[in-house]
Amino acid sequence: MTTLEHLIEALSLAQKAERKNIKGNPFVGAIVVDENNNIIGTGYHKIWGEKHAEVYAIEEALAHTPDLTKCSLYVTLEPCSHHGKTPPCTDLIIKSGIKKVFIGSLDPNHKVSGFQLLKQKGIDIVLIELKEALQLNKVFFTNQKKQRPFVRLKIAATIAGKMADYEADSKWITNTKSRAYVHSNIRTEVDAILSTAKTVIDDQATLNIRTENAPSKEVNAVIIDRTGSILKAENASLPIFYQRKYTKIYIVTAPNTIAPTKPLPSNIEIIETTFNSNKEIDVTILGKQLLEKGIYSVLVEAGEIFSSYLLSKKWVDELDYFIGSKILLDNQAVTGSAVSKNIVLDQEIPLTLLSSMPFDNDIYLHYAINES
Amino acid sequence: MTTLEHLIEALSLAQKAERKNIKGNPFVGAIVVDENNNIIGTGYHKIWGEKHAEVYAIEEALAHTPDLTKCSLYVTLEPCSHHGKTPPCTDLIIKSGIKKVFIGSLDPNHKVSGFQLLKQKGIDIVLIELKEALQLNKVFFTNQKKQRPFVRLKIAATIAGKMADYEADSKWITNTKSRAYVHSNIRTEVDAILSTAKTVIDDQATLNIRTENAPSKEVNAVIIDRTGSILKAENASLPIFYQRKYTKIYIVTAPNTIAPTKPLPSNIEIIETTFNSNKEIDVTILGKQLLEKGIYSVLVEAGEIFSSYLLSKKWVDELDYFIGSKILLDNQAVTGSAVSKNIVLDQEIPLTLLSSMPFDNDIYLHYAINES
Numbered sequence A, B: 001m002t003t004l005e006h007l008i009e010a011l012s013l014a015q016k017a018e019r020k021n022i023k024g025n026p027f028v029g030a031i032v033v034d035e036n037n038n039i040i041g042t043g044y045h046k047i048w049g050e051k052h053a054e055v056y057a058i059e060e061a062l063a064h065t066p067d068l069t070k071c072s073l074y075v076t077l078e079p080c081s082h083h084g085k086t087p088p089c090t091d092l093i094i095k096s097g098i099k100k101v102f103i104g105s106l107d108p109n110h111k112v113s114g115f116q117l118l119k120q121k122g123i124d125i126v127l128i129e130l131k132e133a134l135q136l137n138k139v140f141f142t143n144q145k146k147q148r149p150f151v152r153l154k155i156a157a158t159i160a161g162k163m164a165d166y167e168a169d170s171k172w173i174t175n176t177k178s179r180a181y182v183h184s185n186i187r188t189e190v191d192a193i194l195s196t197a198k199t200v201i202d203d204q205a206t207l208n209i210r211t212e213n214a215p216s217k218e219v220n221a222v223i224i225d226r227t228g229s230i231l232k233a234e235n236a237s238l239p240i241f242y243q244r245k246y247t248k249i250y251i252v253t254a255p256n257t258i259a260p261t262k263p264l265p266s267n268i269e270i271i272e273t274t275f276n277s278n279k280e281i282d283v284t285i286l287g288k289q290l291l292e293k294g295i296y297s298v299l300v301e302a303g304e305i306f307s308s309y310l311l312s313k314k315w316v317d318e319l320d321y322f323i324g325s326k327i328l329l330d331n332q333a334v335t336g337s338a339v340s341k342n343i344v345l346d347q348e349i350p351l352t353l354l355s356s357m358p359f360d361n362d363i364y365l366h367y368a369i370n371e372s
Helices: A003-014 A053-064 A089-096 A114-120 A131-136 A138-146 A176-189 A197-202 A283-292 A304-312 B003-014 B053-064 B089-096 B114-120 B131-136 B138-146 B176-189 B197-202 B283-292 B304-312
Strands: A029-033 A039-044 A072-075 A100-103 A124-127 A150-157 A162-164 A192-196 A220-224 A249-253 A268-272 A297-300 A318-323 A326-329 A347-359 A362-369 B029-033 B039-044 B072-075 B100-103 B124-127 B150-157 B162-164 B192-196 B220-224 B249-253 B268-272 B297-300 B318-323 B326-329 B347-359 B362-369
Touching (some): A053 A089, A138 A150, A150 A304, A176 A362, A297 A304, B003 B039, B003 B053, B029 B053, B053 B072, B089 B114, B114 B124, B138 B150, B150 B304, B176 B362, B297 B304
Parallel strands (some): B072 B100, B249 B268
Antiparallel strands (some): A029 A072, A347 B326, B318 B362, B347 B362
């Protein structure tokens, strides 16, 4: 096996973990290979707060042979060098006697500098940055680098870029297959769905996961609601307030907005955030608050003004764009992504087309939003 | 071989013809099959005004055996029953003694009623309408039914449905691969490119076919230009006026608009058409005029107002929609398909997605516009 094949083997180990178990931690896989190119230790990070991939791999290798000085370690992410929930992996690597380490991606966390530390200790370090390793941990890397959740934005539009007709009834835009895909393959991938009180109220949105022949599943909801309007008595029977066992509704308000006369139910939590004089939310603060709540990825399903605002604030990482099979000849229709006049004109956001998938006459376009 | 296989065989013969040779005539293929299921005659319509497919097939069969009474004829389009440029095919079929005819599609031309005529003569007629036979002659069928060219509309837009920025510089929207496809696979498929004087002047458009490593090719141009502005002296050096050997520029003006001081060059022709009080062209008249000029299919490449106008007039059969890989956060950008206030709101045009094709980060969506 070649170096690349060893790293790909480690990557496939990394993918064995489940997101719900590792939470905000990265997917990591590791293998130890002896001088005859035999794999003598394997491991992956399984559960948040528990052993790292390298630890499993090195412990297994040491059980096989006490001398690892002629062995190499392949790990998909730069080993940690700090005391977190577990001791630094660099200590174990140095102690094990391993002299060569291949790394599939660097850790953007500035507290992690395993690469430099191991190098200083005379260990031969080879970085082979794998696109797949970066892709696998896109949520983790975004959390670390941008101090906010990984954000996907869903837009359903007609061919002319209209997002909904002027009565805001957007349900007719895409077909049942497209909508089923959103439930089964997109809403399931995130820690929460983020929307605005206006959209949730206007659309009578439930924001859960509904698939055919299966009971509906809960999803955390984050509702941007500066004035806390969704908690008014008249909104008490909104579909969003369905019976929840495992999830919460986070209502994001301006500070000191809600003074509840009685305690809120345990599945409703208020997040107080700053809004500016234009009533626009401070997404920098919100991003950190959501990470603290364990929300590492969100799907935004909201109206055009809020969606465009997030785009203009570079708060979107991927676009889930559905085009319904109709042209709407209607001047009053809401356009797909106009912005409020406050936002600088001529801003251009470059996209990478990750995949496209037709659903009968609809088409689903999955884009990554390029760094700029 | 089954009935369907015989018809598909006839269909593949039909496709041997070249559009430039048959001009506005349909693609037609025919085979004669004897009682032992052997093909004893084949033919297809090759050249405008010359023998029909059935004639070739029956003549070949008759050369093989004088008695066709136990033979069947398979023909992809209903045989003609009128004296056009050639005698009616129904006469020949009856005279040949053939007792069974399989037809792959009906002729929408009301002068053609071969189906009924042959039936009345006691010939067993089976209509097996093949989607492929209809698709093959979509230009011909549209010409016959709608008395206008088959119209494809090209739109290049950003993800938000913006067609060009407010300076109308649309060149940046799609990438070079997308634009190359328009030249090599779309402009080559039509008899003319239709645009407006405004677009041709503003965009300094050439509207020819430019492909890599090949000399550029001419295409007929139809320019909607109510006031004949493009013929003003200041526009004499527009790229559209490139040296033409085989093609023409048709300038569509209101009646009695152009009074040239000297004769127009032979490759420029004026078509006088009615415009209404809103300066909108009467497309019903224009359609017939273009057919008379031998323009059976057009590609519209124009601005959003004219494009939307044609859509609202149900003058578009297919949409060639390119989405460039960017979002434009610009309120002043021209929207993809808005319409002038004159047009009835809430008009919805249903689409069928024929195919989708990514060009790097761009995507090309080819739609048929459904009849309504």
